[in-house]
Amino acid sequence: MVLIMTNKYILKKDHLVPLLRQLGKEYQLVAPLENKHGDTLFTHIDNLDNCRVDLENQPQNSLKQFFFPQQEVLFRYRNQPGVSYEFEPAKSREDAVLYLGVRPCDLSAILYMDVVFLKDFKDPYYQKRRNNSVLVGLNCNTPFDNCFCNGTKSGPFIDYGFDLQLTDLGKYFLVESDRSRGEDILEKLHQFFELATEDDVKDQYQAYLESRGRFKRQVHVDLAMKNLAEGYVADGVWTELSERCQDCGGCAYICPTCVCFSIYDQQQSATEGERIRCWDACTFSGFTRMAGGHNPVDSSIRAIEQRFRHKLQFDVKKHGRPSCVGCGRCVEMCFGGTDIIRFINMACCEGM
């Protein structure tokens, strides 16, 4: 039998933890871990022998908080009487971090954050963390209950943007690399990887095909985008959504691509303080209200409208693709029923 060579590899499942142990010598590790309450969250691994890596369930958080923390000290300031301000940049971790189990939606979200934080103005805080990151992706063989990444074209499989990527083929993982950091790992820790055969690649395509048929929801993101762009979404849609919205901001906090923030100074003494950046949400009236009370987004109806137009219309115009990645987290989170799937369904009906 002649084996046709590919540039893909096989990693036995038994060897995943030993591989992580080796990688842990060079990187901080972040992976979906199941905690003692049964919830799976992206978490720093402190002790590989005392945690459960969970690659079966969707992590409840995305990786947003690791690249763009919920609260971050930008710098400290001091102001002695008679002396001008002194500034001291905040110290940040320099460690390289390897993220394991990054599903296509979360990977797409990071690629979107790259556009926001690195394209024109380069945000140094984000840039440092991003440059120090290694992303090990995981294709989705079984989409979860609220997933609709097929509608946003960001999954369930992805073939770019990762350093390494795993596809579960049952007995073992198929491993691909897309960037030189991934290649380096394959080379340096070559003892873990065997070359994959063409049959393995066929199995990967088969898994992709089957995964596409396993979505539980049909969400016509493209139709909603079209109706938004062409002005077919009736005002009643926004009114109904705003009446249901409970204004908790949960959708924005849980969303892997919502990157609105506020900056404020936290005074610590008469002469010292910190400038802090923290997450914010466009649905809060205080986010857009100006000094003096005027608010360009003059009601909760317009705030909801802004949220969905930004994701499905403005970003499409600006970057060529929606900034919703179809992870479904806001659907699980929202308790008013103002989530993006409800909006998309309403926007489709109104337009037809």
Place this chain on the structure above:
Amino acid sequence: MAGLATTFGSGAMTNSINEIENAQVILVTGSNTTEAHPQVARRIFDAVDRGAKLIVIDPRKTLLAKRAHIHLAIRPGTDIPLLNTMMRIILDENLADDLFVEMRTENFHELRDMLFRLDCQEMAEIIGVPLEKIRAAAQIYGRAQKAVVCYCLGITQHICGTDTVQSIANLAMLSGNVEKEDTGVDPLRGQNNVQGACDMGGLPNVYPSYQRVDVDDFRLKFEKAWGVSLSGNPGLTVLEMTHGGKDGPVRAMFIMGENPLLSDPVQEKVRETLTNLEFLAVTDIFLTDTAELADVVFPAASFAEKTGTFTNSERRVQMVRRVIRPLGQSKTDADIIMELSRRLEYPMHYQSSAEVMEEIAMLAPVYGGMYHDRLEGSWGLQWPCWDREHDGTPFLHKYYFTRGRGRFVPASYQAPAELPDGDYPYLLSTGRVYHQYHTGTMSRKSTLLSREAGEALLQINPLDAGRLSVRNGDFLKMRSRRGEIKLRAELTDQVREGEVYTTFHFSEAPINLLTIAAQDGKSKCPEYKICAVSLEKRTEG
């Protein structure tokens, strides 16, 4: 709670919150559910999505009222005439559940006789809603197989609060809408663990599990358990204490987690009482306005710093677990009480809250099967839960009411204590906004919440505002017979002409300087929802 306890034998939500999703008809009265109980509002929205009919009774056009199939915008304080009229229509149209009334209730004749004397047209004029609209609501509610009534402080904070609650219970019993799953009468509790506080005897007349202090058997049981002799007389209600004045009946107070200086009506009276006490100690997680008057303040630990249980509106007892150690010099409420008790020569030696829970299980029958090990790793248990084998009770009064038969207690219209007149032409009602909680002891510490709602706004109809030459955001002087405050106007058609609404969260605009001391004769709950005020545009400052 007195109302439901008299009628059904138990003063709590008869359903679980989840059951609301499955109701066919939901009648919401005196509840701004989306702002005060968003998690309940979510279930109501879900039920409506599934085809349920929503009836909202509220003088204001709240968010929920906007989404209602029928909104009955009654005159404030006319709940009893409305409920009676609905019952009369249910009787007239043969929608009463005769079998249920026969098998499960008593004293129906008295209700029926009262209803047959009612002139519906005359009632409709008092209520201020067309009779046809009331009829439509009565028909929808009366015909439902599964109907839920949710009510809140809009019902109870009136001088006739207890009677109104009983009228709601009458309506539910008359149409057989109680004692079943997805069907019942649900008072929505206003604070985390207020249900638990009542369950544990935080009321003047009962020991834990609603065992009356004036019943000897109960008293003896607790005397034996605690090794002390106890009084058989009910204690004082809140206003009897905080409105005692200079020479009030109470000379020393220990206030835990409450801010009566802002939350009780007629602030001047409360201040007079508290400042003339011989001794005042206050426990709270932050220094409240009340705590500033105290001789001693105990810094208390927050929820994240202690282990124990909370009991929510649906009688569900859930664990809360310590995540961090108490900060600074703060201590948990239990530790504060034990320290005090030790120094008062009644040493308590509870080593954990699990041990306290074991004593509760022993002495409070409805908590009889609740132990920390059973509450761990689950969503908790709903009382009554009689013993370790019992799985808790999702809905109350299955097969029979707690008191045996449900008792019809008819009630008639009582005009509010103070209605608008020539001098004070506007009707003021008070409540909450979504982003703040009660007197703001906790929520005002959040800059984000204060950014959304950072000061008191007076909701006023644009037509009234026009007459006063007031624009959105202008300052108003609002005066009642008891005091005066200033606050900004928010022009909105949520309120009708002649009616204004604001909140009690902000000490800069202490609304309870203005509210009235009138209270319900039975529950002693103050009439926060209605008093008369005058308004004037404030020109300077």
